[in-house]
Amino acid sequence: MYKTKAYAAASATSPLASATIKRRDPTENDVQIEILFCGICHSDLHSVRNEWSDFMSTTYPIVPGHEIVGRVTQVGAAVTKFKSGDLVGVGCMVDSDWGCPRCKAGLEQFCSSVIFTYNSPDKHQTAPVTYGGYSDSIVVDQRFVLRVPSNLDPAGVAPLLCAGITTYSPLRHWGVTEGKKVGVVGLGGLGHMGVKLAHTMGAHVVVFTTSPDKTEDALRLGADEVVVSHNADEMQQHAGSFDFILDTVSAKHDINAYLNLLSLDGNITLVGAPEKPLEVAAFSLIMARRSLSGSSIGGIAETQEMLDFCGEHNITADVEVIPIQEVNEAYERLLKSDVKYRFVIDMASLKAE
Numbered sequence: 001m002y003k004t005k006a007y008a009a010a011s012a013t014s015p016l017a018s019a020t021i022k023r024r025d026p027t028e029n030d031v032q033i034e035i036l037f038c039g040i041c042h043s044d045l046h047s048v049r050n051e052w053s054d055f056m057s058t059t060y061p062i063v064p065g066h067e068i069v070g071r072v073t074q075v076g077a078a079v080t081k082f083k084s085g086d087l088v089g090v091g092c093m094v095d096s097d098w099g100c101p102r103c104k105a106g107l108e109q110f111c112s113s114v115i116f117t118y119n120s121p122d123k124h125q126t127a128p129v130t131y132g133g134y135s136d137s138i139v140v141d142q143r144f145v146l147r148v149p150s151n152l153d154p155a156g157v158a159p160l161l162c163a164g165i166t167t168y169s170p171l172r173h174w175g176v177t178e179g180k181k182v183g184v185v186g187l188g189g190l191g192h193m194g195v196k197l198a199h200t201m202g203a204h205v206v207v208f209t210t211s212p213d214k215t216e217d218a219l220r221l222g223a224d225e226v227v228v229s230h231n232a233d234e235m236q237q238h239a240g241s242f243d244f245i246l247d248t249v250s251a252k253h254d255i256n257a258y259l260n261l262l263s264l265d266g267n268i269t270l271v272g273a274p275e276k277p278l279e280v281a282a283f284s285l286i287m288a289r290r291s292l293s294g295s296s297i298g299g300i301a302e303t304q305e306m307l308d309f310c311g312e313h314n315i316t317a318d319v320e321v322i323p324i325q326e327v328n329e330a331y332e333r334l335l336k337s338d339v340k341y342r343f344v345i346d347m348a349s350l351k352a353e
Contacts (some may be wrong), residue, residue, distance in 0.1 A: 001025060001126055005350050006135035007324055008061040012050040015328045016134070018353040021063060023139050024126040031082050031145045032074040033090065038133035039067030039158035039319070040343040042189065042250070045331050047119055058119055065133030066092040066117040067158040067344075069148060079142045087154065089146040089307065090138060091161035092117055092297050094130060098143075106299040134324065136350055146304050149311025156316025159189065159342040160307060162297065163317060167194040167246060168306040169298035170269040171201060174244045178202030183238075183245035184223070185258060187214050190248035190271055192318060192341040195221045198246070200313045206238065208258070217340070221318075235261070240288065248272045259284035259292065270294045317342045323349030 001022045008019040026032045044064035046052045068090040072082050082088060095115035096108040103111050115123065118132030131138075148157050167190055176182055182203040184194040191207070198205045199222030206225045207218040215226040227234045235257060242261050250272040258268055259280070266288070280292060298306065310316065318341045322330055330343045 004136040005353055006063045006131065007327060007350070008063045008131075008134070009048045010061050012048070012058065012060075016048065016064075016331075019061060019063070021131050021135060022126050023131075023137060024124045026074055026076045026139050028076040028078040029141050029143075030076045030139050031072055031079060031088070031142050032137060032139050033068070033070040033088060033145070034073050034137050035068055035070040035133055035135060035347045037069045037155045037158045037321075038065040038345045038347060039162065039317075040065075040327070040330055040334065040345065041067060041159075041162050042334060043162075044132075045334055048331075056119065059129045062119055062129075063131035063134050064118055065135070065345075066090070067161040067163075068117070068133035068138065069154045069158045069161075070138070070347075073137070075142070081142050082145060082147075087148045087150060089148050089157065089161050090117060090133065090140050090144065091146065091165065091303055093300075094120075094140050094144050095123065106301045108299045109297045134327070134345065136347065144300060146300070146307055149307060151314065152311055152316050155321050155344045155346070156319050157307070157310075158344050159193070159317035159319065160310055160315075161303070163189050163193045163342060164197075164310065165298045165303045165306050166190060166271050166296065167248070168197050168309070169302055170246060170271065170293075170295040171197055171244075172302070173295065174267050174269065176201050176203050176244055180204070180243040181206070181241055181263075183208055183242050183258070183261065184248065185229070185245060185253075186248040186272065187211075187218055187221075187341075188248060188337060189317075189339075189342045191246075192221055194246045194248060195223050196315050197309075199223070200309075200315060206242075229257070242266050244269070246271060250274055252276055252278070255279070255292070256281045256284045259290055262288060262290045264288045265290070267291045267293060271296075317344075319344045321346050323352075325349060325352075
């Protein structure tokens, strides 16, 4: 084992602060990575403050971060995919059982034994739980390491490892291609990636927002139209016309207003996670054989596909790069949606600690 610098929270009410953690020495299948950038996801904030205790209780100290981009510094004897100096990424998962039907189908994210990048049991017993990317380095099995296209800005790539794949996966699953009409509800960290990806896939993209002042930005990101969702006339103009709607909103909202915009066999997929259940009117689904579904991230193969797609089309997230010393302030700004559109930590700033 070796020691490395990190930022950790000691309790649900503690700020993130400088800490020293242990990492395992690389085994024969491991890749050791010097972390260059780590994105800040809203789930980092929820986990640090133990706000998802019904789903996954937080074990402290917690080192968050699952949007990791870095350079390979060492590889195990059996590693064939990577070498020292490679630019790589690590997303929300670092291991799974690899033997279940879901893993064999490339759906490791749905494995019942999936090990998340932080706050999951550490099977190597280096620590009680896995520690994430708010740190100098990380050691990951090569099967969960991703190749980053060399033409992309590494800071802008970091959020692709969560926000990118979270939006790409349902767009691909529901067959978004040229000629499809696609709605994106909400223009935040997830929504802005949904717009970029759907536009690049050739869809006619409509952004739904409660903020008229986001119109210019939505169009810049690739939207063809912008609808202010509390304007009943604007909503009615699109009734029954969408093939697919991606709902990125994590606050309470009227899902039926969007279900009624779907065409025959249209689908709306939730990637946002509202705290309270949404009320669904049966007839909003029944009358046009519409469907409502949910999606999380993607498997490793699909995540690499997403990165390659973004490399081919020069897609990255819109980011604000910060030093790690400003992470607690960034959390407070995140609560106010005061970022366009994703915070990314420059991990070189950790060396000053």
